[in-house]
Amino acid sequence: MNLRTIRSTMHAAALCGAVVLMATGCNKKVDNNMNFKNAIDTYYSAHPACLWPDSMKFPVQADVSDTSKTTPYDALVDQGMLERTTVEKTKLIISSKPVNNYDLSGKGRSLWTVDVQQPGYGNFCYGHRKVTSIDSSTPASSAVGATTQITYHYTLADAPAWATAAETQNAYPQLHADVSGPQVGHTTLTNTDNGWQVTGTDPDNKPATSADGKIVE
Template sequence: MKAISLLGVGICGGALIAAGCRKTNFVDKMAFKSAINNYYSTRQDCVWPSPVKFPVQADTSNYEQTKGYDALTDTGFLVRKAAEKKRFLIGSKQVNDYDLSDKGRSSWTAEQTQPGYGNFCFGHREVTTIDGFSPADVSDATQYSVSYHYDVAGVPGWASTVEMKTAFPGVAMDMSGQQSAVANVVKSDSGWQVNSVTPTD
């Protein structure tokens, strides 16, 4: 019986080798998560997609123009002053002048390459789940396309108010926990590095 069993094992082993048997592929998804989080750790999410400059003036009759500034005024980051803007031949219109308050200056993130410009930032993105990667059937590739979901970490109280989320839909979306993206990660001597990130929502 023992001889038969050993023979069976030998045949089975031979069959596996003939079929191209190899060890199960393994890709460390946590290494991808760490690489993407490192990439995000130096990139803050801010209320505006690009830096702005203060003081700024907005037409009081244009809600889309004033809603963001008014929400930031309610947080204490801006001061608002009513004014009147003269218009050639057609009279004048009511405007609001907005500028940074002392509280706002302490939370302001200045843009180093554009003097006078800056933004109000509220945290950085953090991966919640790694959903998949490609190529999925190769364990020793030097480049992968990684799909994942993320949330925003380190959000201060002022950014999570209903008023801020209403005035800045991008802020609400970033904190929804439903955002997804695809990162292109490349293997380097120091581990995985993010080459590019593409939103998928």
Template sequence: MKSSKVSGSVRVALVCGAALMGAAGCKKTADNTINYKSALNTYYSSHPACLWSEEKKLPAQEDTSDTTKTAPYDALVDQGLLVRTTDEKKKLLVLSKQVTNYDLSDKGRSSWTADPNQPGYGNFCYGHRTVSSIDSATPTTDQPGATTQVSYHYGFTDAPGWATAPETQTAFPSVQANLASGQTGSATLTNTTNGWAVTSAAGGPRAATPADGKIVE
């Protein structure tokens, strides 16, 4: 009977110990890769990658002869996101030039992320960065106010077909770069009373300036 009580006490101690270890491991302020990864994925869930570095206004009108400006829009017409019409615009009294008008299609409206602060403005966003692994982190503590610099690998989730289409990736080079596998990034995380949070991210989701194809961080 006595040995039964002893073995029961041991079992209770082991269960409690495991529970305490689990609680420590799940503590949001603990300095571990699980919390770093969670903080990064939380950050990127509200910071999607979009086509343009700044919100665009639609409808838009461009000079038909200026292919550097029309080509990105035409790629989105090919993907069914925009509709295109042509018109003539008066220039002075006797001159005119041909212009191309672009507006959202029915399909485009369902993919368009409107800017609530600027009527008519918005962007086409195509997914979120998802951190797959934390590769390194600078020494830190589990105290609020502590910071750490982390390096990580990531992939992308939820990329729609129009973003993976060759026409889109040619017109917006950063889309192809963002969706490539094996990407790496870095970020600074700060510990708060509610857990780790991203304070700055280098090489975050990038957007291309369509007119020149430059990648903007």
């Protein structure tokens, strides 16, 4: 075999290897870390991290003397997202107590993420998870219906200025954890006709939901 033949053979083998690699990389059903990462990133692109685990409706009231209730809202007042007024609330007809009334400010309304499933409700959201590494996965296959349990690290992308303020982070521990650096996440992925998708629970043990808010069975 002459030198030209050897070179031609090596070139053909390299091309074949590249074609196989590209085919594998483009197949969303293959059980590999790239597809697992893409599935988790896709899910969280439609499910941002938000201040409250459930949607809120404003205005709300909190007893002035109950700092556990007022402190988180006051942190948002400091960021210009809520407006605070103090009123007297009647108690047992013959007495009253001061309460703070909190409502969305103009700035707050511009930052508010509306809950399309509950008119009048919403949340303050502050970013999307981005997977930085797949740490472990249980045995799986490329067959439709296969499942795997994933442990991964993630960072939060696109955190706004109000979310990085010290007052807000002190008032909302989960926010502080999310924006302070890489965090560990756990999820279940299932192989579907369209590739791997999140179908399990997130670290807060909340059901996975589709982009329209419906729970994924």
